[in-house]
Amino acid sequence: MASFNTVAGCVLASALFAMVLGHVSNALVHPHKLDKPALAVSDEAPTQTAAAAPAQELPPIGPKLASANIEAGKAIFQKQCFTCHTVDKGGLNKVGPNLWNIVGRKKGSHEGFSYSSALVAKGGDWSYDDIDHLIFKPTSYVRGTKMAFVGLPKEQERADVIAYLRTLSDQPKPLP
Ligand code: HEC
Structure with a gap:
């Protein structure tokens, strides 16, 4: 008690x-x-x-594109991306999909390429900023992507590469 x-x-x-x-x-x-x-x-x-919040740490790439160096972008592409991507019209898919007309193209839509479900789930078309986020750090923009590329940390290099990608089209999209 x-x-x-x-x-x-x-x-x-x-x-x-x-x-x-x-x-x-x-x-x-x-x-x-x-x-x-x-x-x-x-x-x-x-x-x-x-x-x-998710991958919003990059400023818009648009303002950098007008003054970007297409030739430098092509050189960077040939060194960093070409092992996995062709860029010619109707070109083959390699480890990655062909990138002809990539700006404004629907994500994960190139014929005959087997994309990761993570990239397909991303949805929408490739804007300049979306490409910027992807090549800045593929694995953080698309968790579970098959694109085994470490990324381009330098903004100028990404702007140059994107300006080059823009030219790979019969009708390049307008600059933002
Ligand atoms: C080691 C191989 C490899 C390298 C290097 C590489 N990529 Fe990729 N890339 C891929 C693969 C694989 C995919 C498909 C990803 C998926 O399905 O998740 C892809 C997807 C893409 C896409 C989206 C294509 C679409 O149709 O939706 C773009 C844009 C792209 N890469 C650009 C680049 C650029 C620019 C570089 C160089 C800075 C680069 N990649 C370097 C393998 C690579």
Whole structure:
């Protein structure tokens, strides 16, 4: 009995303590919510989460394309991409699909190439920015892609390559 009472007393005491604590912390927190700095912090938090969201860390590539160097892009392509991709009209698929007319082409749509389901699931057409994200880091843009390429970290190189890819078409898409 004695030990039951002790336990019950303890439970009661901690319940009371918790209630008091709740009131005290309410009293402490409440005036804080009215402070400007507290509001500023809670305003900023969602923005930061949005910025950290899926692969949005690259600025738009559009502004870089007009002044990009197509010849340099071709050279980079021949060194980095050509082992896996042909670019001529009606060219063969190699390890990767042929890239003729890739700008504006539906993702994962080249005839006779067996794409990863991850790339097909991406959906939509290849915009300049989508290609930029892909070649920046294929595995982070398309989780589960078959494109085993480490990526081009330098923005200028990506702009040059994309400007070159744009020329591989009967009717190159307008620059953004
Ligand atoms: C090691 C081989 C390899 C290299 C190197 C490589 N790719 Fe790829 N690429 C692939 C494969 C495989 C796919 C298909 C990916 C999938 O299905 O997930 C692909 C897909 C693509 C696509 C999408 C094609 C479509 O029809 O949807 C583009 C664009 C592309 N690559 C551009 C490039 C560029 C530009 C480079 C060089 C900077 C490059 N790739 C380097 C293998 C490679």
